[in-house]
Structure formats: structure tokens, C-alpha cells
Amino acid sequence: MNEQERRFTRGLVEVRAAGDTRTIGGYAAKFNALSRNLGGFVERIDPGFFAKSEGDGWPRVMARYNHDNNMLLGTSRSGTLRLVTDGTGLDYSVDVPAARGDVYELVQRGDVAESSFAFRTLSDDWSMTEDGFPVRTLLSGQLVDVAPVNDPAYLDTSTGLRSLAERAGAELEEVRAAAEAGDLKQFVGAPAPTVIDLHTAGRKAPTTPAPDDGQGDTHPSLALRQRRAELYRRRTL
Template sequence: MRKKIKVRSMQLRAVDGADGENLHVEGYALVFNQKTLLWESPYSGTKYYEVIAPGAVDANTDMSDVILRYNHSDSALILARTSNGTLRLNVDEKGLKIDADIAPTTTGRDIYQLIKRGDISKMSFAYTSDKDSGENDPVAKTQTRTIDHIDFIMDVSPVDFPAYDGTSIEARGHDAMIAELQEKEKSEELRKKLIIETFL
């Protein structure tokens, strides 16, 4: 069974002193223990949150060939990569820290300058998880999904819009999970309407 790749976001900055061929950036691709609102239902008012648990990224997480590219786009040039040492990922108490030496291509220099100016200040990561848990509070109308373990990280990307505001590379990702929540809410509202109309 194929797992869905999910996208979540953080923040990025250019490191002062980079010159010539040294286009160095760093930040956090994800942060632990930061409760993030993914979506609020216009039907039920339920707020859907997500949080990444400490320890979700560990020695069993596959980060052997993670790429850095803009906006997760398959058409974007690769800016750096873990397999050749130009992208480095380290887990600390805050989250997953990245530092990278961007390839000095025309695209690489353009992206670096946009990061340096602050036009691009957010970052996102694409991943799959193999363990999560949920908490439902019907009184507060909240549902919280905790990502307990990430088994694979595909890419980390400078992006235009962010989701996890506590990181130092942050960016907002919209994925199939939100679409599924929306569809679930619509179906539930339709079911309630049909029940009401049946008994009228």
C-alpha cells in the first residue's frame, strides 16, 4: 500500500558572510510540540490541529537522500542534497535543523538572494509517517493529530506560504489530508440534512 506524502512548513534564512560560490542558508524544517491549526470547518466549527511529537524524527527516519528544492516542485532544480553533503540535517530539542550550501546556478543565486532579502523566509518539508495518534474534544470542538514518528523525509523546500510558525524555516503546505477533512465534514452535514428532511 502506497503512503501519502504530506507537506508541512517552517522558516529559512541566508547566513551573513556568504559570498561568491558560498550560498549558505539555515533554519528549521520542522519543530516539535508546536500545535498548528490545519483547518477550521465552516460546517461544524471544528478545528483540526496537528503537532509533531519530540522524538518523531530519529535514527529510524530515512533521511539518506533528502533534497532541497523550491516549493516542492518537480520542475524546480535541486538546490542541495544530503547524499552529497551539500544539505545537512540535524535533530535537536527544538526540531529538525537544516543548513545547506545552495548550488551556485542562476536559479540557486536567485533563490539565495530572495531568501537574503526576506522575500522567501519560510520552509516546508514533505514526509510520510508510520505512527500517529489522535485526540478529540467535542466540547471545545477540536481534533488534534499527533505525529509520533516520521519514517521518511523526501524533501525540504523554501516556500512562499507557511504552516508551523515556530520554526525558523516555516511555510504552509496544503495537502490531501485537509481535502479529506473537508469532504468528511460535507458528507456529515449532508447526512444530517437528509435525516432531518426524512423526519419532516
């Protein structure tokens, strides 16, 4: 489960005073804030998610405009990219090179106003919100890059769904189909829900799947066997 993923934060990227250096920065990620509906589940970042990368000195982390390999803005190795975690999340500052003055101007004018980060997940967990909606918690990972972005719509959730499939012992395509139907909770089977206020900071709660009617065990492996048995019964009728 070490495929690269990308997420964006609604925190603003801004111009930062740094003498004669053109510096921009902002929060690339925010802890414990529920994401929007990612397609059948929501996501949160644990405050310890970047601990390994930070402890290793942020090795080989880059800042790139729109995650573009040809639009390098700075690196942790050279010190032109500086990263720090606090109680809010992962904050970054990058000294923009003269050749990328257009990016600095776009941020200064407000045309580029959001940030994103790319990462590889080392460990995660799945549970349910108090309203019965699946939530993936990113526990530990490796930071790849941070990026000021003007198009934050890119969301790759395939790795998250693969993680859930492996946890539930189910086929990935079955989990994907359930995600499209808004019925991922059958694969989570968490004995104790994670209580998270979906309305924190004015965030609108994602559409919650219909509550379980209590007519059967929702443990993933049992539910999977029951569905397969039903499909087999229908084919033999």
C-alpha cells in the first residue's frame, strides 16, 4: 500500500515576507479535519501521520507547482523548502526561484489559492463516524511533495479502497462497486465507532448511508459469504 496519493487542503497559500526572497507558503495538510466525501468514505489525518518523515529530516521532499515535475520550486535538501508540523497541520514555506516568478505572481494576485500534498501511506485504519459513515484515518506516511495548486480537484482514492478491501478480505472490484453505491460500511465492521463531529468548523456532513436495519451481522467476511451464497442460489434457480 505504498502507492502515491494526493490530497488538497482548503487552507490558503499566501505570499510570506522574507526580505528580498520571494517566499510563499501555507498549510499543505490539516490534522483531524474530515475531508469531503471521497466517494463513499471520508478521511482524516492523524497528528502523527508525518512523524516518520519529520524524524528523518523530511528526506527528498519537493515543492512543485501543481505537482508538475517540470515546475520545481524548492527542496528540503537545499533548505529552499521548509516544513514544520504544529497543532493545526503541516505548514510549508518555499523560496520561489526567479525562473518561477510567474507562480509567485499568481499566488500574490490570488489566482493560485490552495495547496496540496502527495504522500505514500504506511499505515491507516478504518472505522465509522457516529452517524455511521466510513472514515479512513491516515496514521503514518511518507511525504513526497507539497504544491500550490490552481486546480485541486484531483483525488486518487483507489489506494484507500484497496486498503479497505485488504482489511475486509474482499475483492477490490466489489469494494469499488459498494463505494459507488454509497454502501462501504458493510466492509468496515468496526466494533466501536470513531466519534467525530461532522459539523466542526461549519463543514457540511456528507450524505450518510441508510442505517442498518439490525436484521443481520454486518461483519465483512460473513456478509461476503451471504452475498455469494445468494448469487449462487439465484443462478441455480
